[in-house]
Amino acid sequence: MDKMExxxxxxxxxFNFDTVALTDVECSRCHSIKWKYNIGSTNDRxxxxxxxxxxxxxxxVMKTGKSLVVDAIERIEMxxxxxxxxxIKIERLESFIAMPLWNDTEEVIGIVLLGNRQSxxxxxxxxxxxxxxxxxxxxxxxxxxxIANEGS
Amino acid sequence: xxxxxxxxLLEAMFHQSKEMILFVNGDGEIVxxxxxxxxxxxxxxxxxxxxxxxxxHCQGMYVGEGRIECNNCYLHMEEKVTFQVYMRTRxxxxxxxxxxxxxxxxxxxISVFTLNPLSEQLKTQEMEHQKRLTQRIIQAQEDERKRIxxxxxxxVTQELLNVLLEMRLxxxxxxxxxxxxxxxxxxxxxxxxxxxxRNISVELRPASLDDLGLEAALKTHFKWVERQYxxxxxxxxxxxxxxxxxxxxxxxxxxxxxxxxxxxxxxDVETVExxxxxxxxxxxxxxxxxxxxxxxxxxxxxxxxxTGLGLFGMNERVSSVNGNVTIDSAPGNGTTVSGSIPL
Numbered sequence: 001m002d003k004m005e006x007x008x009x010x011x012x013x014x015f016n017f018d019t020v021a022l023t024d025v026e027c028s029r030c031h032s033i034k035w036k037y038n039i040g041s042t043n044d045r046x047x048x049x050x051x052x053x054x055x056x057x058x059x060x061v062m063k064t065g066k067s068l069v070v071d072a073i074e075r076i077e078m079x080x081x082x083x084x085x086x087x088i089k090i091e092r093l094e095s096f097i098a099m100p101l102w103n104d105t106e107e108v109i110g111i112v113l114l115g116n117r118q119s120x121x122x123x124x125x126x127x128x129x130x131x132x133x134x135x136x137x138x139x140x141x142x143x144x145x146x147i148a149n150e151g152s
Numbered sequence: 153x154x155x156x157x158x159x160x161l162l163e164a165m166f167h168q169s170k171e172m173i174l175f176v177n178g179d180g181e182i183v184x185x186x187x188x189x190x191x192x193x194x195x196x197x198x199x200x201x202x203x204x205x206x207x208x209h210c211q212g213m214y215v216g217e218g219r220i221e222c223n224n225c226y227l228h229m230e231e232k233v234t235f236q237v238y239m240r241t242r243x244x245x246x247x248x249x250x251x252x253x254x255x256x257x258x259x260x261x262i263s264v265f266t267l268n269p270l271s272e273q274l275k276t277q278e279m280e281h282q283k284r285l286t287q288r289i290i291q292a293q294e295d296e297r298k299r300i301x302x303x304x305x306x307x308v309t310q311e312l313l314n315v316l317l318e319m320r321l322x323x324x325x326x327x328x329x330x331x332x333x334x335x336x337x338x339x340x341x342x343x344x345x346x347x348x349x350r351n352i353s354v355e356l357r358p359a360s361l362d363d364l365g366l367e368a369a370l371k372t373h374f375k376w377v378e379r380q381y382x383x384x385x386x387x388x389x390x391x392x393x394x395x396x397x398x399x400x401x402x403x404x405x406x407x408x409x410x411x412x413x414x415x416x417x418x419x420d421v422e423t424v425e426x427x428x429x430x431x432x433x434x435x436x437x438x439x440x441x442x443x444x445x446x447x448x449x450x451x452x453x454x455x456x457x458x459t460g461l462g463l464f465g466m467n468e469r470v471s472s473v474n475g476n477v478t479i480d481s482a483p484g485n486g487t488t489v490s491g492s493i494p495l
Contacts, residue, residue, distance in 0.1 A: 031343075031344055031347045032379070043422065044422070045381075045382030045383065045422055046382055047382070048378050048379065048382040048383070048384065049379060049380070049381070049382045050379035051379070051380065052347070052348065052351055053344060053348070054306065054307050054348065063306065063310075083416075083417055086380060086381050086382055089381075090381075090382055
């Protein structure tokens with residue numbers, strides 16, 4: 001288990017998520033976005049997914065630059081149906097937080113998806129805690145890796 | 153009541169009834185039919201010395217959603233009550249009837265088949281259904297436009313605006329290296345935008361279908377499906393890039409596309425198999441297709457989870473080129489869509 005996987009697993013356990021996924025941060029300005037990690041997945045379908053920029057959950061989060069918090073999928077009207085968001089469909093998520101991660105020059109470098117297979121009510125305080133934890137651990141690790149790779 | 157009396161009455165009923173009563177044996181041959189039946193049904197094609205077969209009158213059963221099919225024939229059932237069949241009538245038209253079919257002599261395999269003209273009320277129902285279907289088609293068309301419009305607005309317009317703003321700032325940048333870097337970013341944005349627009353047009357209608365043919369277009373589409381839904385399409389196409397009539401190519405492409413979408417939406421599987429073969433033998437020349445998934449499956453008689461327009465569209469498309477399509481599925485047993493188009 002590499003360091004990133006460890007952090008993602010920690011987030012998953014600490015905040016009781018079923019799955020925690022992260023996009024491939026090496027390619028934040030590419031034409032398409034892939035998921036690089038998905039801790040707690042039940043199958044390997046997510047590895048095949050490669051959405052063109054602007055599509056799916058990463059698309060929305062990147063465009064708005066804001067977190068998307070959904071308590072219960074059935075209660076919201078999603079543009080084009082859940083079908084437009086393959087990760088939700090494949091992992092059978094019922095609730096999730098999709099959060100953008102920024103670098104220091106105000107670019108979104110990655111999206112982290114924190115999902116549950118039951119509906120779940122997120123309190124503001126809880127969300128802030130998760131966000132703070134993710135930024136302190138996950139974001140720092142991503143930046144560290146990006147810098148390390150740039151050097152090599 | 154005396155038995156003799158009952159037989160007399162039954163006989164009178166059989167001969168005088170305004171209901172068509174037919175007795176059919178296990179092979180579907182008509183043993184007897186009453187006067188009203190022989191007055192109504194078309195018998196011009198028959199050699200009177202031979203047995204008449206029910207299948208030469210029957211044009212299929214109504215299975216809902218405006219479709220008529222000849223599957224699960226009532227002839228093979230013990231009993232089927234109140235269903236809708238289409239029969240050829242003497243005036244040359246095909247009319248709907250409400251039918252009952254019941255085996256009354258299991259030893260000889262004789263069944264009684266009664267037919268009543270479809271009431272006005274049911275005809276109205278059918279019209280209402282047609283109206284609803286039209287509304288749904290219009291709605292689907294509007295949704296599609298909304299999607300395209302949003303794609304253009306959110307994707308293309310936004311990105312263009314970004315690049316425009318970036319470029320406006322160029323003239324204020326003094327430092328050469330900084331300018332080069334900004335220009336590179338704009339270039340990236342433009343190239344991404346180009347890709348985006350290309351994708352929109354491919355999703356609407358793949359140019360490769362017109363230029364390179366069915367096989368190339370399908371293979372491109374399968375790759376797209378894999379990236380979009382994480383579902384692999386295992387295809388067995390052996391057409392050696394042969395080209396067909398453009399109408400046939402479009403129909404086959406859209407049917408396979410629809411079947412795969414359905415699998416991605418409802419089957420919950422990692423792979424789908426697609427077979428496409430050109431068959432040429434004594435029985436004819438046709439293009440046969442089959443799309444199989446080993447997924448969840450569904451009850452064919454249940455209410456569709458989606459709009460139901462997809463399956464309807466498949467039928468409509470295939471009948472426009474005189475082909476046929478059948479859908480076979482059961483809960484837990486996966487779904488198979490297969491059919492053929494004459495060439």
